[in-house]
Amino acid sequence: MLVRARGVNYESLRGDFRWTLPQRLNMGALCADRHPTSARALIEHQPDGTTRERTFGELARLSNRLANALVALGITVGERVAIVLPQRVETGIAHLAIYKMGAVAVPLSGLFGPDALRYRLGDSGARVVITDAAHQDAIAEVSKDLGDVAIVVVDDASPGHQGFWELIQSAAERFEPAATGPDTPALLIYTSGTTGSPKGALHGHRVLLGHLPGFELSHDFFPQDGDVFWTPADWAWIGGLMDALVPCWFHGRPIVCAPRDKFDPEWAVRLMADLAVRNVFFPPTVLKLMRTVEIAGPMPRLRSIMCGGEPLGDEMLAWARDRFGVDVNEIYGQTEANYVVGNSSRVWDVRPGSMGRPYPGHEVAVLDDDGTPVPVGTVGQIAVHRPDPVVFLEYWGRPEATRAKFTPSGKWLLTGDLARLDSDGYLWFSSRNDDVINSAGYRIGPAEIESCLIHHPSVAMAAAIGVADPVRGEVVKAFVQLAEGYPPSVELEHELQSLVRGRLAAYLYPRHIEFVDALPMTTSGKIRRIELREREAARAAESS
Numbered sequence: 001m002l003v004r005a006r007g008v009n010y011e012s013l014r015g016d017f018r019w020t021l022p023q024r025l026n027m028g029a030l031c032a033d034r035h036p037t038s039a040r041a042l043i044e045h046q047p048d049g050t051t052r053e054r055t056f057g058e059l060a061r062l063s064n065r066l067a068n069a070l071v072a073l074g075i076t077v078g079e080r081v082a083i084v085l086p087q088r089v090e091t092g093i094a095h096l097a098i099y100k101m102g103a104v105a106v107p108l109s110g111l112f113g114p115d116a117l118r119y120r121l122g123d124s125g126a127r128v129v130i131t132d133a134a135h136q137d138a139i140a141e142v143s144k145d146l147g148d149v150a151i152v153v154v155d156d157a158s159p160g161h162q163g164f165w166e167l168i169q170s171a172a173e174r175f176e177p178a179a180t181g182p183d184t185p186a187l188l189i190y191t192s193g194t195t196g197s198p199k200g201a202l203h204g205h206r207v208l209l210g211h212l213p214g215f216e217l218s219h220d221f222f223p224q225d226g227d228v229f230w231t232p233a234d235w236a237w238i239g240g241l242m243d244a245l246v247p248c249w250f251h252g253r254p255i256v257c258a259p260r261d262k263f264d265p266e267w268a269v270r271l272m273a274d275l276a277v278r279n280v281f282f283p284p285t286v287l288k289l290m291r292t293v294e295i296a297g298p299m300p301r302l303r304s305i306m307c308g309g310e311p312l313g314d315e316m317l318a319w320a321r322d323r324f325g326v327d328v329n330e331i332y333g334q335t336e337a338n339y340v341v342g343n344s345s346r347v348w349d350v351r352p353g354s355m356g357r358p359y360p361g362h363e364v365a366v367l368d369d370d371g372t373p374v375p376v377g378t379v380g381q382i383a384v385h386r387p388d389p390v391v392f393l394e395y396w397g398r399p400e401a402t403r404a405k406f407t408p409s410g411k412w413l414l415t416g417d418l419a420r421l422d423s424d425g426y427l428w429f430s431s432r433n434d435d436v437i438n439s440a441g442y443r444i445g446p447a448e449i450e451s452c453l454i455h456h457p458s459v460a461m462a463a464a465i466g467v468a469d470p471v472r473g474e475v476v477k478a479f480v481q482l483a484e485g486y487p488p489s490v491e492l493e494h495e496l497q498s499l500v501r502g503r504l505a506a507y508l509y510p511r512h513i514e515f516v517d518a519l520p521m522t523t524s525g526k527i528r529r530i531e532l533r534e535r536e537a538a539r540a541a542e543s544s
Contacts (some may be wrong), residue, residue: 010348010357010425017213017360019389021182025205028067028099029177031249032060041249043228043275044089045258051275054089056252062168063096064175069167070101073150075128077102077178080188082126084108084117084135086259087235090154090164092245094130099186099205102178106188106200107236110135111505115452118142120190121149124200124396128152136161182206182389188396189238191335192436192445200396201335208246210390214339214359215247218329219279219304220346223251227303230256230272231281232263238335239308239441244281265290272300279304283441284312287328288471291319302326308333308342309441310473311429314352330356332427334443336392336405337384337413340364341427355419355427362388366421367414371407379420379430383412435529437466439474442507446476446529449508452500453478458486459496463519463527464510467536478510479532481519488515 035041037057044052075081081098083105085091098105106124108117110132117139121129126149129139133155140158143149151157154164180186187203216222229248233240248255256275260267263286272280277300284307302324308331312320320328331342332355341364343356350356358364363385365373374380384391386406391413394402406413418430437444446464453462461481466474480496482488493513500509520528 008347013217013347013360014358019209019361021206021209021389023181024179025182025184025209026099026102026177026180027186027205027208027246028063028096028101030208031099031246032056032063032096033177035252039252040254041252042089042092043254043256045256045271045275053254056249059093059096059249061173062093063100064173065168065171066093066097066164067101067175068171070097070103070128072171073128073162073167075101075103078104078185080104080106080124080126082106082108082121082124082129083236084110084112084129084131084139085154085236086110086132087240087257088132088154088259089257090130091235092249092257093168095241095246099180100175100177102180102184104185104188104202106190107241108190109234109236109505111234111507113501113503113505114138114142115503116448116505116508118145119197120200122146123190123197124188130154130164133157180205182209183393185393187241189241189335192443192448198445198448199398199401201392202394202396203392204389206389207242207392208250210361210388211242211247211339212250213361214331214333214342215243217344217347217359218306218331218339218342220329220344222279222304223253224303226276227253227279228256228275228277229253229279229281230258230275230277232258232260232268232286233281233283233441237441238333238338239281239283242338243306243308243331263289265293266295269295269300270297272302273298276301278302279306281306281308282328283307284309284316285440285472287312287316287320290323291316292471299324305329306331306342310438311353311355317350317352332356332417332429333390334415334417337388337390337415340384340388340390341382351426353428354422355429357425357427362390364427365412366419366427367407367412371409371412374421376423377420379418382415382417382419382427383407384415385412386410435465437464437474437476439466439469439476440472440507444476444508448504449476449478449500449510450527452504453480453496453510455503456496456499458482458492460484461519461527463529463532465529465532465536467512468540469511475512476508476510477512477514477536479514479516479519481516 035056042054183204231244327345329343340362366380449464460483469475520531
């Protein structure tokens, strides 16, 4: 979408940029059907070290077949289809098919436990869940409470479940994509809940186009000949999906698919070198883990590195530049409005500690509590102006929460992040103005953790906050007020941690638990998490 001439500057890129949204727009067709059929689309890295390549022609045919199969299952335009899968070819095929038929994809992490799955599947009203053998029994169990939900399994399916490849083989190869437009719902991604349950951010097909300016610039004018992309980020998240898989396929370039339960720095370096990876999206935690080990052997010849989630700082940026030979372009966004601010070292100077500048096509400002832009150098809330194709349509089934996300005029989306703007247009992060915990790239809402903890008979009340961690940025700490008759103990602490790991997700569990006599409360009976955060900050200052 952007001019790829050498010598362009920031001002000309922003000044010359105009959004052009076609009346007909379908993400599935754009990402699969218009590329040379023989071009590489996916490089599947198997656990045994072997690889298999898939072409865009294969993806187009297989996604057409799956779209026909889903129609045969009764799925119509606008209905939700959940995907509970790691990085694998079936995940990509499922996304393409769902977009083509005008249905709505609901990506869900395989890390989710039964409570987290039950809530999201129930709230979205998903009628089909595409998953693997490892998760089919858990989904079948939670689906008992959700009515008529078909389960499609990519591996060996249990009795009563549909087989993914059997459905594809039985379906026709021709499929006419639905007549979707920019605002037709396409993607429902659940974000963290701060004062209540997680919310589903609904995006239209235009969200793909909204990601392209930042994607192209943060990867130094992507695509170029020989580009091969990889990210260890789960494709169930906005980062792995919309910062990697979907825009990569839009541009007709191959992406490496390499599912792995736990990140291994040495394995990652070998993978990138062996498969000639040139472009990567690294969450901050991945770079920090890579720095902790000495890696022998050939280094990958990378052309671009993008990183997003939290600021890296001078030292980490310098280490990454020395280690990989390229500058890291940090970016900023959130599920509701992603990839709106960042860096592009080939076009403008990277200022360590800064979030970067607004990418072309995105108007970003720093506002006060009344929705008025604040003076340069003053801290306020980051806001994104609409119309903007990357801004979400609504919170699924939550009109009040949707209205609260915008200023009263409806023109500005409020991110909940505080920052200041300098005289050159760079943004400098200050803090969150809500209770979101940012851990290893996951944005975690405390309410879901607290609700899980109070299901334990020993817990009278619980509060969760984020505390500083050198590798993950933040980790979850829970303050637990015990019910009468339950004394604190190390055994109880481990039991509560296991409860959250098992019922929600491993990345949500509180790595620290403090038993307290009482929790700070407002006069209206709400927990004052800000007081707990201030208490922890004071403790950290005393110990440093």
